[in-house]
Amino acid sequence: MVALDADLVGRGYLLTTQLRATLARLAPIRLAELGDGLLARIDHLLGADREHLPLFRRFPDAVPDHAHVLYSRRIRALLLNQPRQTCAHCGRRSTEAGIGALAPCAHLLCAPCLDGLEAQGRGARCPLCGTGLSAGTYLGEDSSAGRKAAEVSGLDQALRPLRLVSASQLAAAMAEFHRLLARRTPLSPQDRDDLAALLAHAPADLPQRLPERIPLRETKAAVLAALLRRDGAGALPVLAERIDTATDVLRLLWSWSGAEPDLLPATARRLRLRNVPRPLRRGLLEILEALPQATLFEDLRRHRSAWLRAGELLHPYEHRSRFPRVTAAFVLLRETDLRTHEVGREFADPPAPLRVVEAGEHTRLGFTGFAGRVETRLAAGDAAGAVRVLAARPGELVRRLHHVLRVHAATAPGAPLPDGLAETVAAALARVAPGPLLGAYGRLRGARSAGERRLYFPRGTVSLAHAKEDHGTVVPAELSDPVCALIEAELLRRGAAGGERYELALLDEGLVDLVAPFAERAAAKTLVSVPRGSRQPLPPGDRLRLFVHWMQPEHLRVDLDLSVALYDARWNFHGLCDYTNLVHGERAAVHSGDFTTAPPPDGATEFVDLDLDRLERGGARYAVVIVFSYNDVPFEDLDEAFAGFLDLGATPAGGRHYHPRAVRQRLDLQGDAKVSVPMIVDLADRRYTWTDLNTGADGGFHSVYRHQAEVGALSRDVLAHFSPENRATLWDVACARAAACTDEVAVRGADGARRWRRGAAETVEEFAARLRALRDPDGAVAGPLTDLLAGRRAFVALVNGDVPAPEKAAGTLYRLYPGPVDAAGEELERWTAGDLVSALTPG
Template structure:
């Protein structure tokens, strides 16, 4: 990607900080010595606008904004609101075809802020304090009178003791004789009914430190990530690289583990200084595929080497010095790996050869020339270069086939396949151990061979030792993929789900009639993986760990390259509870480009407990049953500038009472236009209160999830709702579609079968989860672990006994047995003043004081106000963090003094 203009980069960085850290940059150059009276008054309007979107200014941020001039405040505030609206999808006009939806289907600043705060407090008293970020103590948080800013009793008592209790600490407004704003009045009750749900305001804090330093810190984290970046991370990477200083090459980490990321970075260096970047390329490139990815990125494409990308890619010419430099790098690689890498991406390398001209320099670079002779299957007797290969270098050989003389080569994959066909597992285990990632991917296959050839016998000790040693070098993805695959329950003839690598998330299923791997055969390997996870996490110490039992519902991220951009980064296959209430509103918004009509359709397919089709709600049937599902009306085009929006309201209780168990949300491109051709397209769901039946209502603060529709796909299945359990499975999947005129009735059987396969595939225990990662990190890094019950219920404590092996401690945690006690203190009280490892589903834990360490949370909340010393982790960070194949300490049976952000890849089955 070319360098981004400065203004554009600033916007991207601001969005990056808002999304990842809940932080807002305030330009330091324009700050006044003291608060401006006009800006202080203008902040009231910003308070109201943010409250309508479910956000709250914290004290530090509010003080910085007050020091801006009124003009600068207007610019910063407008930009902040625009970024929030863009994330929530509220920057579009959402009108329904039937203007009185759903009732008419199918029949054709200070007062506002005060009212909003009352509504939030009536629905959920535990709101964050705008001064300290914590949730109020026993007396509960309240709003100050008359300004309505939220303050906890502790802060108010502290200010009173300092003689400052007569004014609001945020806006300095003199307080009334009764300093607390009454909640229970008619206006507040009405607002509470309109708002609905127990929603918590999300604190926004000031981004501390220089903007460039923040950008470089985030860039370093992305470059060090050991798992592929999702689309949002790749977009952030491009913006941050454009912000990097001229000495970017000197600031790069020693290793960039993800090869696609490395290609993007090297391309950025090439575009800055083509001549100066060549030594960096020679140092960083260690496989032929790295060169191919670089050529893809140099040509303006994603360096994923996918066939879909290749079909649209026009390779960009190379300057002669760069071409010679790349040939020299390729010629210096070992011939066996070079030949195998070229053959793995044969069609792509044939195109790349047209740019590199390897035969032109065959005397200077004979190794790469020989590899291309092999790749092109050149007849050595007819081609002029063939004379130089009468005696080819090892391991190439001359073969005669079909009257032609050419070079032959047996690669690693061929040797592994031939040995897997034998009756002895020791040979293929030794072969695969040379490539730990391949061993992890084929581990189930290896055990299946053992189960078929030696029924009832355990894996030989030498083979288990070979596997255990090799797994130390496997990447996190294949390692955890094998872990989930081997520990899950398997049956003869079960349907297995596959996720082919691609630009969109496709899934295919087929029946598996191969030998079932017995649990007793897989158990030693599973235990080896668990020990390896603990070994990799050993090294970083914490005073305390807090992990959430609900993490067991979050699948380890996999296939993130094809994941959609979402408001809440729920990993595909994860199962989450629905928002409180009986009603759910699904939405779809899209805008077509000029001169192209695009007709998207929001649909819901309904099935019973046995996955029998029970009905639908779409453009062909606007009302299902006794108004259990209601469609807002079918738009057949979405011209700019506003596009079009469709809604479907679901009454969960009525649907279940009518015999439906599952509701599958689907988006169809009716006239067969791929999502990637749209100017803008996204879908998601909104939490509705009992009183919220507004006209085409799109309430940004009530948006609970949205995903961007993207890629070369025409059918998207974002989620499956379980109407009985009131939970949804986030699928983020696409299905194949041809011919246009797509509808639920046409695909009801296919969608039902796919949905059932998805739920079976991600059923509890079948996949590695964030709970597995959190337990490994907590057990290896802390001697005391607090476990929060599902949905925030209860807190229990586990302590590592003196001399207890860390494996045993982790086993007790993993199985939730042998707890020391139920914790009486709150999580906030226990975490205050500690260095902690925190992993939560909901960030509704009040932010502790003087906390440091690392933290992950799925849903935002008061915990987002935690100090800057807390490292914020994404699910991808949690996966990659500490799981490097270069573990820093041997685990063994470590004592307390010695210890201190996907991924199932299907194997081929015979």
């Protein structure tokens, strides 16, 4: 147990009382298995389960034999560097130096816990391991050798407690399950993994536990496929009740076959559809037959190639007398020649909305769908007519708002919004999902200019980005401002729709730098879920270490290259640090050396150290981090590949080049991509923009010098696209919820916390506008924030969770980075960024 304690502390984690007691009751062999597994999971999370040896061993410049000695020495060094640690018994972090290491076992215990144990007559032994405590209880000051160890250890942060899952936390896991099912925005990779794990352990009465509606189609397909795998054809009644579009059936078939139900071409290329048993085949055809005919035809045409493959499994022509609508849909889809095919005579007089089309020597069925009607009106400049058609599908209307307003501005320059458009848009906004709502808000509120560069993110399994000049008609402010006002009013309405009220809201000004999550389906798995496009401060200090690690399959050589492209303030190419130029300037950037192969079991790792001061003094403003697949092998063909950065200030002096405790961010390199741009560093502001982007590249032999112009142009476009005035941010989302749900808001900024109170005669809209602009505060917050929150129901949205855990606080908590606030009770419900956005789901 002490050896496990030491290994966990070395990784920045701490066993709490219940978990340690549970592990201590295990047989030694079982304990070793579980301990090794726990350490392996943590190492994998931090990327430390591989050897990370640079090619040049002296980069960047040219075990004790007893477990208890190791653990005690690390704890002493930890307390000397950072006395405010987490108590292993209560799990709370001390706000003062009221915590110590028990003698002789060195387990961390706070003074209140020790006093409580003594009052219960249990103060003579350690509550974790049962060791008898020495006189004086706490370990005394260490020797000079211990202080020397503290200097070189780098142990200067609070340990993160590992807790035993209790019955109440199992209930919290089920609550998380229902939150994921209620999400109306695409799930991130971490959320999809969580959902799969929860489905694998779902109780037998899962159908009865499901909510009345699962709004996200991909999530619904994953749940129904899990039911199908478990219950077979017995799940058909649940499927018939839940499926309401033909695309739901297609997603179900993909999930049934073990693929993501995203219906993307990249997924289709790798997918081999699983055979469908005959009872299930008939059941699915029956579900399709019961759908409205017009939407059935349109849904099949929207995903034509995927449905052609699905039709090979469903055999619809075999049951044409029983399922005539489905047969007609596949006749339309396959463009069957009615003159020569045996089903032709059955559709000589097709039902509306189908029609017979003569095309040369062939006769086929024809159909004009929803999209065709919209495009016809937009091409004719009839914006009002297009809106009337789009009103039937609110999501499509909101996604096309910018296009509709552009058409109106081009055909009627200077004219106000068409009559009835504002009312139609307001009605659509009340029904649309949060994603399109926030997307339209970000697109319309920013200042636009003719010929501006626009960034596009095509739907896919990876986040490819393309930019081009937009010479279309600029939407004037007199058209976009009224629509933005409608969206802001809708955000406030949704913030209050749940009826949940708080006594207080605590927000962080830094939320303005966090972009509201979008396209999470294509996001990479990361250690910290920073939304794409967000700006965050770099770790303190002047040096940053970048890394990439990969391991190739046995049959394939893969050469990844970690590179840094440097640009000045005008985005002129300034220099590079990569395998062709190992040292930039006066050691301002140093590359560890180029590995051209990464065989298992350890793979290979490349590093680049950046001296931020030297780079800035040398004239560089931006450092763009890039990972190339030199020999043109896509990342998805690798056994493992990830990149990220380390905080060198948290790395022990003279220690390993890659220390797990120093990892601040990592992302998995994935998908059919060969060039990844994880982040862009602003050397002047000491901040980085988390981009998580891939760019197209063909031909192999990739290098920074070859792609310098494309990388610079893309990076410039990315920073412009993700500026706060051009995107909806978590500040917008949090302000809407806070203003709608409470009359008192505290905002923490760099210069302290200020307070906003809603006046007696002030409307919610006026209060929200004042709060959003941080205008006219009602005074400063006196005293610690934890006292402000104690005993109150609060909505808390922070970037860093470094607020001490408040006593008896309840409500909702979002934080990006973990901290002491995580030790708050379960009454303070944890939310992710996706939960914040999903809370804006229409009632």
